[in-house]
Amino acid sequence: MPEQTHPGADPSGLLPALHRLQEEHGYIPDHAIAQLAKIHNLSQADIIGVIGFYHDFRRTPPGRSQLLICRAESCQAMGADALAGHASQRLGIAFGETTRDGAYTLEAAYCLGNCACSPAMMVNGKLLGRVSAERLDTLLDEIDQS
Amino acid sequence: MTARLYIPGDAAAVSVGADLTAEAVAAEARRLGQEVAIVRNGSRGLFWLEPMIEVAANGTRIAYGPVAPEDVPDLFAAGWLTGGTHPLCLGPTDSIPQLARQTRLVFARLGLDDPVSLEAYRSNGGLTGLHKALAMAPEAIIDTIDSAGLRGRGGAGFPTGIKWRTVLNAGSDRKYVVCNADEGDSGTFSDRMLMEGDPYSLIEGMLICGLAVGADTGYIYLRSEYPDAWKILQAAIAGATREGLLGDNVLGSGRRFDLHLFKGAGAYVCGEETALLESIEGKRGLVRAKPPLPALQGLFGQPTVVNNVITLASVPWILAHGGAAYAAYGCGRSRGTLPFQLAGNLKRPGLVEAPFGVSLRELLHDYGGGSASGRPIRAVQVGGPLGAYLPESRFDLPLDYEAFAAVGATVGHGGIVAFDDTVDMAGMARYAMAFCAQESCGKCTPCRIGSVRGVELLDAMLARRPQRSNDDTLLRDLCQTMLEGSLCAMGGMTPYPVLSALDNYPEDFGLAPRPVEKTA
Ligand SMILES: Cc1cc2nc3c(=O)[nH]c(=O)nc-3n(C[C@H](O)[C@H](O)[C@H](O)COP(=O)(O)O)c2cc1C
Ligand code: SF4
Numbered sequence: 001m002p003e004q005t006h007p008g009a010d011p012s013g014l015l016p017a018l019h020r021l022q023e024e025h026g027y028i029p030d031h032a033i034a035q036l037a038k039i040h041n042l043s044q045a046d047i048i049g050v051i052g053f054y055h056d057f058r059r060t061p062p063g064r065s066q067l068l069i070c071r072a073e074s075c076q077a078m079g080a081d082a083l084a085g086h087a088s089q090r091l092g093i094a095f096g097e098t099t100r101d102g103a104y105t106l107e108a109a110y111c112l113g114n115c116a117c118s119p120a121m122m123v124n125g126k127l128l129g130r131v132s133a134e135r136l137d138t139l140l141d142e143i144d145q146s
Numbered sequence: 147m148t149a150r151l152y153i154p155g156d157a158a159a160v161s162v163g164a165d166l167t168a169e170a171v172a173a174e175a176r177r178l179g180q181e182v183a184i185v186r187n188g189s190r191g192l193f194w195l196e197p198m199i200e201v202a203a204n205g206t207r208i209a210y211g212p213v214a215p216e217d218v219p220d221l222f223a224a225g226w227l228t229g230g231t232h233p234l235c236l237g238p239t240d241s242i243p244q245l246a247r248q249t250r251l252v253f254a255r256l257g258l259d260d261p262v263s264l265e266a267y268r269s270n271g272g273l274t275g276l277h278k279a280l281a282m283a284p285e286a287i288i289d290t291i292d293s294a295g296l297r298g299r300g301g302a303g304f305p306t307g308i309k310w311r312t313v314l315n316a317g318s319d320r321k322y323v324v325c326n327a328d329e330g331d332s333g334t335f336s337d338r339m340l341m342e343g344d345p346y347s348l349i350e351g352m353l354i355c356g357l358a359v360g361a362d363t364g365y366i367y368l369r370s371e372y373p374d375a376w377k378i379l380q381a382a383i384a385g386a387t388r389e390g391l392l393g394d395n396v397l398g399s400g401r402r403f404d405l406h407l408f409k410g411a412g413a414y415v416c417g418e419e420t421a422l423l424e425s426i427e428g429k430r431g432l433v434r435a436k437p438p439l440p441a442l443q444g445l446f447g448q449p450t451v452v453n454n455v456i457t458l459a460s461v462p463w464i465l466a467h468g469g470a471a472y473a474a475y476g477c478g479r480s481r482g483t484l485p486f487q488l489a490g491n492l493k494r495p496g497l498v499e500a501p502f503g504v505s506l507r508e509l510l511h512d513y514g515g516g517s518a519s520g521r522p523i524r525a526v527q528v529g530g531p532l533g534a535y536l537p538e539s540r541f542d543l544p545l546d547y548e549a550f551a552a553v554g555a556t557v558g559h560g561g562i563v564a565f566d567d568t569v570d571m572a573g574m575a576r577y578a579m580a581f582c583a584q585e586s587c588g589k590c591t592p593c594r595i596g597s598v599r600g601v602e603l604l605d606a607m608l609a610r611r612p613q614r615s616n617d618d619t620l621l622r623d624l625c626q627t628m629l630e631g632s633l634c635a636m637g638g639m640t641p642y643p644v645l646s647a648l649d650n651y652p653e654d655f656g657l658a659p660r661p662v663e664k665t666a
Binding site for chain 1: 157158160161162191193194196329330331332333334335337338369370371372373374408409410411412413414425426428429430431487488489490491495496497518527531561563564565566569574577581584585
């Protein structure tokens with residue numbers, strides 16, 4: 001597997017490094033920022049700026065399960081708003097929030113590339129299509145019980 | 147005899163249960179003591195039929211779908227392994243009307259076989275283009291692309307040959323080929339399908355581009371929302387490296403080409419080519435001012451080709467069959483085919499590769515089967531979140547870059563999203579502004595501030611229908627400022643969906659309906 005970074009172009013390794021950290025911890029911990037700054041020869045403000053720019057990166061731990069509901073046009077045309085409302089109501093949180101017990105984080109996506117099977121969502125990285133409120137409930141019941 | 151079954155491993159097929167169905171097939175075969183070989187192929191793109199299983203019976207592939215796990219015992223009982231009849235039987239795959247009518251050039255191999263098998267790729271016509279290119283001078287390769295009339299499929303429709311020639315003639319011993327696989331446009335999934343279902347065609351296209359422009363390093367910038375494409379590309383790159391397609395000595399030619407896979411991080415604007423380059427360089431995805439063109443000073447300041455996945459994946463076909471064969475399809479200055487993506491409220495959503503010139507009505511009705519809800523289709527957004535909304539009176543417009551531009555619309559990456567008559571178009575206009583506010587890179591004022599003001603204005607308008615103020619005039623003014631003053635198409639095209647909604651559906655904004663004659 002070719003490595004992801006460009007040799008000789010130092011800062012280019014930053015995004016791959018952030019992805020690795022987030023995969024490992026679920027978020028980018030503060031202590032890693034100083035380290036990254038040193039490795040990539042950047043200021044901590046630079047690193048924080050990059051983290052803040054990209055929607056994927058977060059600086060606080062997410063819930064144990066992450067729900068990503070697509071809210072883009074195709075899914076809207078197939079009832080995504082109702083699905084989003086249902087999820088929000090059932091979990092008692094708004095988009096961008098984590099439940100108090102740390103079980104779920106609910107987030108919006110703007111296209112998951114599954115527009116021919118709208119409405120779509122991702123649960124812990126797994127893509128789902130043609131999601132109804134009932135299918136979502138069954139899924140959440142399963143997660144609740146596990 | 148071992149029966150061969152094809153069950154798509156495509157992420158969309160899996161999202162509606164293809165893995166569960168595959169497990170059920172394996173389990174039932176075991177129970178019956180029947181030997182089966184299950185191939186996880188790409189998707190044919192007939193998504194309303196997914197999970198669609200094909201059975202190879204007497205040299206013909208017979209399709210069944212959509213197959214749920216509970217259908218499986220019944221299908222075995224009906225003798226599907228030899229093409230037995232069953233209510234889910236769709237007949238020979240090649241005769242399914244919505245597939246048979248298509249012109250599959252770039253997507254010809256989609257769904258045929260295991261996507262990471264280089265052997266299968268070769269036996270289905272793969273690498274013919276590369277072999278030809280290896281024997282050609284760079285100029286000759288670019289002439290072929292010119293004669294095909296290939297234009298960029300990422301949205302802007304810029305002639306690919308001109309871009310390549312600029313990079314070829316740029317003096318530098320370090321050049322790059324960057325594949326834009328950010329596919330951020332909502333309503334689009336052709337890049338994803340191609341990367342998951344025929345990854346070697348993208349790799350081959352990038353290799354040919356490298357030969358043409360004199361670049362020995364490539365990057366694929368893949369959006370993070372596509373984990374399955376990531377895995378398949380990783381496997382394909384490893385396979386291509388093992389087989390000497392990538393690396394120091396491409397197919398024994400003495401030429402080198404290294405290919406890197408780079409993961410995006412969920413920023414729509416990083417699909418804009420200069421923001422994408424910033425992102426690979428490890429920075430915030432701020433759009434760069436042009437000039438300099440990326441073709442002259444792109445990645446790490448070096449001459450760089452940035453092309454969309456479909457642009458690059460069209461190249462092997464063009465080299466294999468010649469530019470004229472490709473240019474024989476299409477209309478006007480839009481040559482060849484485009485893989486259209488039918489999405490939203492349609493009965494038969496999916497991928498339709500067709501020559502330019504096909505009408506929206508054909509796509510929506512003949513292929514798409516009309517709305518899924520059974521209600522009239524009221525609005526169609528073509529070309530992603532920055533594309534215009536078109537009413538029924540526009541459905542006979544040929545899909546052609548110039549014809550669309552002439553009415554203030556865009557073909558873009560070929561995404562087509564249908565809405566039925568329950569849609570609130572003022573709400574969709576607000577959404578377009580909100581999306582821009584969310585995704586703006588922040589570099590220029592009309593986009594960064596304009597989009598926020600746009601949301602506020604639309605919120606006020608939505609709360610006050612019918613309108614009694616001149617907020618619509620204000621909204622038009624704001625859109626004009628964004629159109630004219632934005633650095634890139636993010637701010638510059640957000641007015642397309644907003645103004646087309648306002649023009650075509652004024653009643654949704656609480657304004658007097660427009661007179662009957664057509665406006666853009
Ligand atoms: C906001 C914005 C987002 C874009 N997103 C994409 C994208 O996801 N994929 C893509 O290929 N091009 C995208 N583009 C177009 C690219 O800037 C560029 O034109 C394209 O990659 C060039 O390749 P092509 O000539 O093969 O189309 C986007 C442009 C803008 C302004
Ligand atoms: S138009 Fe928007 S996205 Fe484009 S450069 Fe300006 S602020 Fe950035």
